[in-house]
Amino acid sequence: MQGGKLSATELTEYYLERSERFQGALNGYISLTRDKALETADHVDSVRRQKGHLSPLAGIPMAVKDNIAVRGVPTTCASKVLANYVSPYDATAVEKLADCPILGKANMDEFAMGSSSLTSAYGPVSNPWDLKRSPGGSSGGSAALVAAGCAPFSLGTDTGGSIRQPAAFCGITGFKPTYGRVSRRGLLPLAPSLDQMGTLTRSVEDAALVLQEICGYDSGDSTSAPHGVPDFSASLIDDVSGFAIGLPKEIMESCPDGGTSRAVEAAARKLEQAGARVSWVSMPYLDESLAAYMLIATAEAAxxxxxxxxxxxxxxxxxxxxxxxxxxxxxxxxxxxxRLMLGTFNLGTDSGYELGQQAREQISSHLEKLFTEIDLLLLPAAPFIAFPLAEELDPLTMYYNDVYSIPANMAGLPALALPCGESGGLPVGMQMMAPRFREDVLLQAGYTWQCRSDWHLRRPREVEL
Amino acid sequence: MTTPIIGLEVHLQLHTEKKLFCSCPSDFAATPNTRVCPICLGLPGTLPILNQGAVILALRAALALGCTINPISSFERKHYFYPDLPKGYQITQQRQPLALGGRVETPVGAVDINRLHLEEDAGKLIHTGGGTLIDFNRSGVALVEIVTAPCLTSGSEAKAFLHSLRQVMLYANISDCKLEEGSLRCDANISLSGGERTEIKNLNSFKAVERALDYEIQRQGKAQAQGEKIIPETLRWDEAQAKTVPMRAKETPGDYLFLQEPDLPPIQIEVELVDRARMSLPELPRLRAARFVLEYGLSQERAKLLTATKEMADCFEQLVATGATSLGAANLLLGEVSRLLNLGGELPSSHQLAELLALQEAGSISVTAAKEVLAQMFAQGESAHSILKKKNLCQISDNAALEKLAEEVLARSPGPTEDYLRGKKKALGFLMGAAMEASQGRANPVVLKEILAQKITAQPKKY
Incomplete structure (x- = not known):
């Protein structure tokens, strides 16, 4: 585009056409915003013609999860309650990406409560790898659209794994930054102390580019981190020599999907060959962490x-x-x-919420200690692979989807989900976690992995046909 | 009868330009829903941003009441459903308030303060024939809530406390404390020892606080005497019926499901900030009154009256600074000026009053004329000189002019003159009156009297 060979309008038109074509099969969008997208693209093209200033991602279209406020378009959180609600303002992250044409608002679990995108009031989302299966959730639409090539990247939100689990289910790269890295202004909250906005992309490289734009302090969010944002692309180095990687023993041993644990362990060995030191570590509190998370997340949601x-x-x-x-x-x-019933029950003093917060502190301090010995944790992104839409999972099994991703939210850590294999023909995702504000470690390790594997280059066949 | 136990909760709207968590102006009486933004409307995805100006003002309020500042205080969400509360919760400070302790000295004794904290105001419902409307202009306006210890025992004590609190808050310029505009609001909690507690709302004046509490003391006492149980409930004071009316069952803290506000980090107050806030406080009324006694030789009563408002006390000191005697300044302010203030006037500038006092002390204006000038000053805001000039009110102290006046009066009044000479000293009073009238009250009475007496005795005898 910078060379004038492709216009933003042409690129946007291409993705709009694909998005519209696959909307029936995927139901990835709650609303498609063709006019708004083309308006932005046209603006970018005219600025570029006049050699005016444009942001690095200007003209690259995106899909935005429908719990992120976009001015002038419906922001429904996949709920009937907000069916007619049009946001009068843009989320800070959307403002920062003002030059990216918005293709539409991505489908999700209602108010981000779910790990399947089945709870959407606008119908379930299909997984492009198998339309009869769930893309995961809650950022299911954001993940499915990127996996199906309907959007080059998308914005999602992650409260307990809502970016990483769908990224794993759909075979793409999902990045949840450190709590406070991306402003939450304009993110319709599920649980404000856990929520974080992040990216769903094809590759770690793309994640670095988008994160560069959306990270940074925002005076409009009092919980936003004042930390400076490094040049993320500088961490895109094919080198993990000297990295100490911890592999949580309990998780690898108890993961219900054998294909997943095998794929993650194989990935660990491959990184070891690339120069990393891999050791077993212990995270003996996953069930408690899930319980504490439910106490906190439901109370804050209520x-x-x-x-x-x-x-x-x-x-x-x-x-x-x-x-x-x-x-x-x-x-x-x-x-x-x-969840509102549970949460209301958990609110108040001497309540479940307090108990959850106490457990949270213990988990945080354990992880902090763990990171004095290792640079990053490597574990599965989710305990399952994409499950059939028709399968009626009981709520507790559904909640268990987030069991490996929740610790990062509890401690506010950055975490990255990457495709690392397949199980039963469906994508498997691994997850990396690093200390707070060490996105650079994740980007470098993730980039190294993607230099030495091709899982992230594979495309779902069904949609291509 | 058992002793009543009364505690008050006072809400003050802080004198800040902006609301507590957004940049909307917090001015009173704007057109409905014109002082709103996504934040104070509680629109989805918005986040509160704490207004530091409000924190500093609340800090000053706490220091003015002698509270202890918590180095770290936090915000909580207080949940309840009401259409004027757009988020379904109010952001307040529950667990760690901004300040604890403190006391207010009142003419009937000291009242302990339990806590002072920051919170946001709700919107306002407007009931019309066609339905209920909501004005969100007030939504998010910065408030401090001041909670007294349950140490009051009567309506009159409660009223005295409110007067003293209001005085201190006005001095420290925390709030304009206008009950009629709702910038000062009071709820009262009352029980008789051993009995259940009720809360009274809708107390629109200090008088209402007193009357409602006295009524409730009687009501609860009667019920107790008859063996009835007091229901713990929230009552409304009905001014027209002069009685308390049940509104709803009393909430317990558990009903509000408090949650530490995850969108706002705790407020950390540095010692330097406290020091700076303390330094910025003006001298408060009690200390100032004590100083007035020592420094200006005023009686305690007069010192108290002069320091009733900061404006009056400032004016007094400015008058003295410009050369007025403390006696003259006090007389002027506590006399005619106070009378006119009570009639609803606004205090003229100390510059204007100084001018008047100087004229009075130099004897260029009579007491009567001074009153007229002052009234004119209150009404028009003009300077003493220009009023005097316009109204021709300058006192005549010039000897030649007064001698001429005396001669004329004596010539016109041979009777009284003779009476005087015959020893009827009272006749001089008549002559004085006639001379003052002839001068339209402008003659300097002291000088005139001397001249008159002199002139009579110097009269050539007719026989």
């Missing part, structure tokens, strides 16, 4: 969703009595209602 009362915006049940208006306006789906 608080955050209290505003959806139908008074000032969103769906309102028309009724003469205030009480009926309130109760009638809560048209949440089953999973959301379940």
């Amino acid at each position: 608080s955050c969703l209290a505003r959806y009362d139908g008074v000032a915006y969103g769906y309102r049940h028309s009724s003469l009595s205030l009480e009926e208006m309130y109760t009638g306006s809560r048209i949440f789906g089953v999973e959301v209602r379940r």
